[in-house]
Amino acid sequence: MNLNGLNDQQVEKSRQKYGSNKLPEPKQKTWFNFFTDGLKDKITIILIMMAGVFFALAFLGVESFSEPVIILAVLAIVSGINVRTNLSIQKSNNSLRAKTAVRYCNVIRNGSVVKINKDDIVVGDIICLEMGQEIFADGYIVEGEIAVSNAAINGETKECKKHYISGFKYPEEITTDHYTDETCVFAGTTVMSGEAKMLVQTVGINTVNGDTLVKMQTLEPTKTALDIALDKLADFISKWGTVAAFGGFLIATATGILEVGFREYFSGDVLQIIRTIAENISVALTIIVAAVPEGLPMIVKFVTKMNVKTMEKANILTKNPSKIPELAYVNYVCTDKTGTLTTGVMTPKEIITGDMKSQKINKDNLPEILKENIALTSGSLFDEKGKITGGNSIDRAMLSLLNQSEFNSILTQNPKSKKQPFNSQFKYSAFSTSCEFGDTSYYKGAPEKILSNCKYRLENGKIVEMTDEDRINILSEIYDLTTKAMRCIAFAYNMEALEENVIPEDLVFTAVIGVQDPVRKEVPDAVKTAKEAGITVVEITGDCIETAVAVAQEAGIYEKGDMALTDAEFSGMTDEEIKDIIPRLRVIARCSPTTKLRLITLAQELGYSTAMTGDGTNDAPALTKSDVGFAMNSGTDVAKEAGDIILVDDNFASIVKGVKLGRTFMHNILMFLNFQLPINYSLLAMNFLYPVFLTGSFLTSALILIINIIMDSLNSLSFGGEPPKDEYMKEQPLKKGEGLFVNGSKKHIAINACIFSLAFGLMIFSPIKHLFATEAAGLSARFALLCFMAVLNGFTLRTDSRNLFKGLSKNKLFYRIAIGIFVGTIALVQFGGSVLHTASLNLTQWLAVTALSTIVLLADFIRKTMKKRRNK
Structure with missing residues (x-):
């Protein structure tokens, strides 16, 4: 297949024939x-x-x-x-759409990679996909291999592998079965790992994302x-x-x-x-x-x-003004964690080195071998302005431990012989370099995956054998970090060439770094105010249960006697069992959008007046079903269209401000x-x-x-x-159906x-x-x-x-x-x-x-x- 992309003349013909990738705006009322x-x-x-x-x-x-x-x-x-x-x-709604519509991606045109606005994508474009990138059109893979998260369109948290298939023909009609096939990719989904190129087949309203948006715009508000x-x-x-x-x-x-x-x-x-x-x-x-x-x-x-107007000053854009008074009735708020309760910015906090003790990280005193591992296995890089870009939040957090000159020097001194991008199935990424002294391979991934293959550890610059007791001690330190709401990444290396999808059993353990997405400083007070106002707050997150509970405790959501469940545990319960625990339920980890919708529905059946936050396309049903839907400004167009209120700063504290104004x-x-x-x-x-x-x-x-x-x-x-x-937030919420008296x-x-x-x-x-x-x-x-x-x-x-x-x-x-x-x-x-x-x-x-x-x-x-x- 020709991967030189379209030329300017072909781009214009395609746009005239198949239309623009710009999603339709709601019909404007006169x-x-x-x-x-x-x-x-x-x-x-x-x-x-x-x-x-x-x-x-x-x-x-x-x-x-x-x-x-x-x-x-x-x-x-x-x-x-x-x-x-x-x-x-x-x-105001039109102004917000204009601000958030400008997003970019890399496409191949005239034989070169160029960065364009997502709205300028046309059928026939070849888009370069990399880890952490949102996909903006529908099509299929023509080179490379990636894993994507389809949670935004079907609610499934399991990642789907996508790769090139020779002779593949794009189906004339897309069904939900194609979401999880081997090669088709869709707008609204996100690349979780790998690199690939996709050929665009449908744009704008003809995409799965666009079709959902059009349907949302035709719904009459209750x-x-x-x-x-x-x-x-x-x-x-x-x-x-x-x-x-x-x-x-x-x-x-x-x-x-x-x-x-x-x-x-x-x-x-x-x-x-x-x-x-x-x-x-x-x-x-x-x-x-x-x-x-x-x-x-x-x-x-x-x-x-x-x-x-008052809400706009508080970073709250009211798409549906009739929902302002509805906030006075809200007594059950389901909130996302990342970016809402937390800052959304991962920061390295602690490190466990070969001596098996955790300590505050000091980026000026990191082992050289660890710096090399961070630089070479990273999906992120420094741009021309010295800012970290690309990759996912973990990669960007790790790369913040280096400066640009260190990063460039390491890349120059360690030419790539082989690289394996992060794979959710194997839970690690690797990089191999070869020089006159031999091969060196660097590994970065989930601690349980890396540690189980470490035969040695690096202690004070010396390689010593790792015993089972050492491994238990390190895992214990890792568990302590996860209870502090930290996500842990392990690093190791060996002196052998990299073999794809095979992790050797003689790795040298270098370190585990704990990164944390800190709770916003204003959130604990906001949660306290919500509780005093008779509002139950539930944290809903895709993180593991330990991290979810730790964040909920720090925010003040989870206390002794409260209940935390995983999505699997929640899904295994009957409706009546869930209704029994709703008054005590405060955390759902590894949560899917379908669980969000089910929780909201059951809470409403119990008489709760509900509010739900969401940022993905598949959050739209839960946002619509809830009494008040809070869409994140950083979310998808479909989520923002489904929401009644848009949080410009994605901040939980703004929800509480909204309730006070309501x-x-x-x-x-x-x-x-x-x-x-x-x-x-x-x-x-x-x-x-x-x-x-x-x-x-x-x-x-x-x-x-x-x-x-x-x-x-x-x-x-x-x-x-x-x-x-302030005294309004000392009162209990109004009850549904009790009228105005x-x-x-x-x-x-x-x-x-x-x-x-x-x-x-x-x-x-x-x-x-x-x-x-x-x-x-x-x-x-x-x-x-x-x-x-x-x-x-x-x-x-x-x-x-x-x-x-x-x-x-x-x-x-x-x-x-x-x-x-x-x-x-x-x-x-x-x-x-x-x-x-x-x-x-x-x-x-x-x-x-x-x-x-x-x-x-x-x-x-x-x-x-x-x-x-x-x-x-």
Whole structure:
């Protein structure tokens, strides 16, 4: 076969015929798509229906056009925020894809090896593969031999050997059987050992990787816990609001009949009867207006937008903003080890030399024979800038013990006669050099493989015989290193020529080096915070059980009494057995992606709200299945597409930050409901009862809409500026299905609604009523009182302290909006006139309204004082 590769003209023809290797990006939504999506919200649908009815009443002359115009205005505001938020998130996602899409590989073109972007690969290219490299297209081996990990596409941890087969023909249709055949290789997989060249057969969306990505992009996201809770709230409000409205219609009709008689009430022509009925419908509609928290969709969208930006600052990119509140429910986090709990950078820490004692490594005092072994068996090298590149993490860690001049000198003085790349089956690599003094072969590999073939050991520069006792002592030292989360690599040599796949039994043991991927310094505190927040953390890793447990102990995940399993042990258990141990399970070693999916599924069946991390293509099902999927920024395109949230820094601590922000989001939403619903319930009661005892309306529909949409929504938006608080991570996670009324919210809302109603009762039935003799003055006073009480109630809700100004400097938006609402209320009353049917109030009347509104502060002070005494 011609291995000179394609020329420039052939590359262009291939690209035109078979397409690009660039994987497709998700279909971009326009502002109109986001606009129509926002109109599907249940409360928004209620608002649209109300606007239609108000327009009909306005055309009949029963109502003014101000009510439907105000409703349409709020719909425009909510939709605008929704569109801007989603367009901003889409832009951030595109930016991240652009940053992570640039990866390179070596291909042969025009007879020379050139480095190109993976997106520029075409069918017919010959790609040079080496250990540690990700494969970016589908094809087959045309020269050399490698072992690949297919875990990213089929979840199998066992490495597959691939080599050239003469006369091989690439299959027309790829099945899962081809993943493990002798010669086909696929995009998304990784070269674990060896060197080879592959001929590209399919690129882009036609690859196995690309096909999975396209399927992922067509999946519809499931509803989140907040979506479900909001739908339940909307159903509750629409159901009981309708019942109250129907009751209000019957009362208005009955009252009218009792006043003038049935025959007189329905006298007149058809149009007059319609107008009479329409007036009663207007009363009923006013009750619905009072019941519905029209500002809720806007506050949810606004707080979402603020949290997306906050998360970006914390190295968290939210692809699916609706999953931000879902983080408040998460109580079970499955996390990868390498790069997430640890730094992802292997570092040599300790060395066991021929004297059989481990000690801290000193790279300035290494035996010369060990330096030669490191340099000659390494798959890594120094680039022109003196940086270590190529190979795997172990090779790069070992080569860090040498400087560039030492490395180059050793390579020059020891010309290669034969080399055997690392092979997962034999678990070692070797290099042989020949000179005038004879042959020397260097071996590097798994300690159990190398040590079992060592007849001698190098002690203080002298070769001495290795006894069985010596070997046991060294293995004991190695075990101690593995319990410190170190991975051990053994080195040996002999004075013979290398024989491929045969390891001689007369090796001279040189050393064992323990390398460690250290736990990130911020992880132990993050794990501690997660535990205090009621979150179970499980480490899932491909490492051996000893290393996995050691890292979990250092991170604070694994403690005495906890359970650690290997993948094989986990797979051998029934679903019921696994469910029994899930509360104690903290580590799964040698874990496969299929085990991830099974664990998440069983945990969810037990009622856990789960989060899963992943970076491989085959992690996509587990990421999708989990309640919140955290994809690693360093992971595959498919994993990032499957994830809801992308960790830009791959750091576990960022997951905990995300949970804290998710809980902040929910606290802000709950504060809004505790703020808004007492207003709605008191309005509902007053609008229902006021016509029974007095004539006229408690408040007009226009004024209620101004309170619910403009005043209250503005005040509620200030809750979105409340910063994350440490105390949120001392609470237990929210429970799935419990709705939005948690932590005594129902009681709190009911008490506040009663306090509001009491204030209105004092204004209407006490001697204070004489200050507001006219109907217009009374209407204005009731409107102003509700606005003032709402603002003061906001101050009581934002802190558990009796000092209502505590922490206020961290949310300047709050007091600015509060001042604005006070000023705006006065302006609407004084200058609303005929449009709002209000009348200006004098100073005495304003002082009375202000004094009466402070009943909210008095009630809050009493409540917090009693709570503090109970907690002592």
